[in-house]
Amino acid sequence: MTTKRILAVMSEFGYWGVELVGPLRKLEAAGYSVDFVTPKGTRAPCLPPSRDTTYVDPPLGTCVTTAEDKALVDAFEATDALEATLNLSSMFPERPYYSHPNFLRELEAYYEARKAAQEKALETYDAVLLVGGSGPIVDMVNNQRVHDLVLGFHAGGRAIGAICYGVATLVFARDFNERRSIIAGKHVTGHCIEYDYHDGTGFMGTDFNMGPPPYCLEHILSDAVGPTGQYHGNFGKRTSVIVDYPFITARSLQCSHEFGDRFVDVLTKGVTRSGW
Structure with missing residues (x-):
C-alpha cells in the first residue's frame, strides 16, 4: 500500500534551503505530498x-x-x-535511563510505545527524508527519536533518503541491542573531507562558532559501512548520489536536484541500485 506521502525530518538549528526544496519539488511533481517534522516541533529555520x-x-x-x-x-x-511542522517528541517515546527506579517496566513500555509509533509512521508515509545543513549536527544526528523513526522505516523495507549532514544520522541509527549501524555493508555517499570547513561551522539560534565540524563525516561513514560496504566521496565530480536500497544518499547541496530524481526513481520505478 502506498500513501504518496513523505515525512521530511528537519533541524531546529538550520536547514540548507535547496537540500529540502530540490528533492521536495521533484517529489511533489511525482504526486507525493510532504509533511515536515522537527525534534521538538519548532519550525526549521533556513540557513542564510x-x-x-x-x-x-x-x-x-x-x-x-x-x-x-x-x-x-x-x-x-x-x-x-x-507552519504545520510536526513534533517528533510527541510522536515517539524517549528511551528511559538505566538509572530510572523502575527501569525494566519503563523499558518494556518504551519498546511497546516505539513499536506503535513506528507502525503508525509506516501506515502514514511511504518514505522518510533526512534534510541536510549544519543544523542536523545539533539535534538530528544523535537523536534517539530520529533513530527510532529511521529504524522503523528500515525494518519495514521503506525508502530512506538523506543528504549532506542528514546522512550522518544513518551512522548512529542502530538497534539498541545489536549496536550495529544500519548502513553496515551498504554503499553510501556524504559530505567528503575535502568539503569540510576549517572554521566557521555555525547554527541558527546560537552565536557559537564550532570551528570545523565536530567530526569528519567521511571517516565515520567509512567506518560504519564496514569491510563489506563502501563510502563514495566522488570528490572532483560535480555530484554524488548513491542508491543502495533502502538508502538514497547525496553528498551535498550540489546534488539536491539529482537526489530528488533518484528518490522519485526509487519510489516510482523500483530502482534499488544507482551511482556505483
Whole structure:
C-alpha cells in the first residue's frame, strides 16, 4: 500500500534551503505530498548562506547558491508550509535511563510505545527524508527519536533518503541491542573531507562558532559501512548520489536536484541500485 506521502525530518538549528526544496519539488511533481517534522516541533529555520548568491563556500572557493536555487528557496519560505511542522517528541517515546527506579517496566513500555509509533509512521508515509545543513549536527544526528523513526522505516523495507549532514544520522541509527549501524555493508555517499570547513561551522539560534565540524563525516561513514560496504566521496565530480536500497544518499547541496530524481526513481520505478 502506498500513501504518496513523505515525512521530511528537519533541524531546529538550520536547514540548507535547496537540500529540502530540490528533492521536495521533484517529489511533489511525482504526486507525493510532504509533511515536515522537527525534534521538538519548532519550525526549521533556513540557513542564510543557502539564500545568499554572494556567499563563497570556503572549501570550494566559489559561490554555491545559484540564483535559480535562491528563487526556489525564497518561494518556499514565503509559503506557510512549515507552519504545520510536526513534533517528533510527541510522536515517539524517549528511551528511559538505566538509572530510572523502575527501569525494566519503563523499558518494556518504551519498546511497546516505539513499536506503535513506528507502525503508525509506516501506515502514514511511504518514505522518510533526512534534510541536510549544519543544523542536523545539533539535534538530528544523535537523536534517539530520529533513530527510532529511521529504524522503523528500515525494518519495514521503506525508502530512506538523506543528504549532506542528514546522512550522518544513518551512522548512529542502530538497534539498541545489536549496536550495529544500519548502513553496515551498504554503499553510501556524504559530505567528503575535502568539503569540510576549517572554521566557521555555525547554527541558527546560537552565536557559537564550532570551528570545523565536530567530526569528519567521511571517516565515520567509512567506518560504519564496514569491510563489506563502501563510502563514495566522488570528490572532483560535480555530484554524488548513491542508491543502495533502502538508502538514497547525496553528498551535498550540489546534488539536491539529482537526489530528488533518484528518490522519485526509487519510489516510482523500483530502482534499488544507482551511482556505483
